[in-house]
Amino acid sequence: MLGTVSYASRRAPVVVMTYWESVALYGPRRFAREMKTAGAAGIMVVDLPDAQARTWADTLAEAGLSSPRLVPPHTTDDTLAQACATASGWLYAPAAAHEPTGYQGPLDLAALARSVRRLRKASALPVVAGIGISTPALAQAVAPLVNGVMVGSPIVGALASTGREAAAGLVVDFATAVGTPVAEASHG
Numbered sequence: 001m002l003g004t005v006s007y008a009s010r011r012a013p014v015v016v017m018t019y020w021e022s023v024a025l026y027g028p029r030r031f032a033r034e035m036k037t038a039g040a041a042g043i044m045v046v047d048l049p050d051a052q053a054r055t056w057a058d059t060l061a062e063a064g065l066s067s068p069r070l071v072p073p074h075t076t077d078d079t080l081a082q083a084c085a086t087a088s089g090w091l092y093a094p095a096a097a098h099e100p101t102g103y104q105g106p107l108d109l110a111a112l113a114r115s116v117r118r119l120r121k122a123s124a125l126p127v128v129a130g131i132g133i134s135t136p137a138l139a140q141a142v143a144p145l146v147n148g149v150m151v152g153s154p155i156v157g158a159l160a161s162t163g164r165e166a167a168a169g170l171v172v173d174f175a176t177a178v179g180t181p182v183a184e185a186s187h188g
Helices: 002-009 020-026 028-038 050-063 077-085 109-122 136-145 153-161 164-177
Strands: 015-018 042-045 091-094 127-130
Touching: 002 028, 015 020, 020 028, 020 042, 028 042, 028 050, 042 050, 050 077, 077 109, 091 109, 109 127, 109 136, 136 164, 153 164
Parallel strands: 015 042, 091 127
Antiparallel strands: none
16 A cells, blocks of 8 residues: 555645554554655544544644544534544545445435535534545536545546556546546656
8 A cells, every 4th residue: 555655646645545443453653654654645544433533633643644534414513523623634524424435326415515514614624525426427516515526436446447547537537527627647
């Protein structure tokens, strides 16, 4: 993974998305330090235990990394306050609230809009949406509600099934759909 982060970070800022078990097994300080050395800008632990949130945020701050937080819409007010207090970079709002990563079904845009309004009342951090944004058309529909759109599974799937050039083309399609200019770049 460090090689991938290093490669990608030479082209654009990289925020690593991972799970707490991986971080805990590797060692949080070591994980943060090595990701920073590889060029990461931040690390988002999607299942970060509430009991670890403050220590993890401090560890990332010491390493010079941002700590975006995933905040599901069913989050209690107390947990929302803690998530906002231990987040940096942005808050992550699932577009498909109760679905797994890679979900490809319909999205409830009204529910997402309510969730985003709640996050914006709780924090000045930008709000980014992901999970369930499986097509450029869905990205285009979600974009007006948030500060950023995160797309992962469709691009990873394209990398695995059709290769790097097709995945790069899909990135361009998503970026175009949300109105982000795409510069010509070498994919080598």
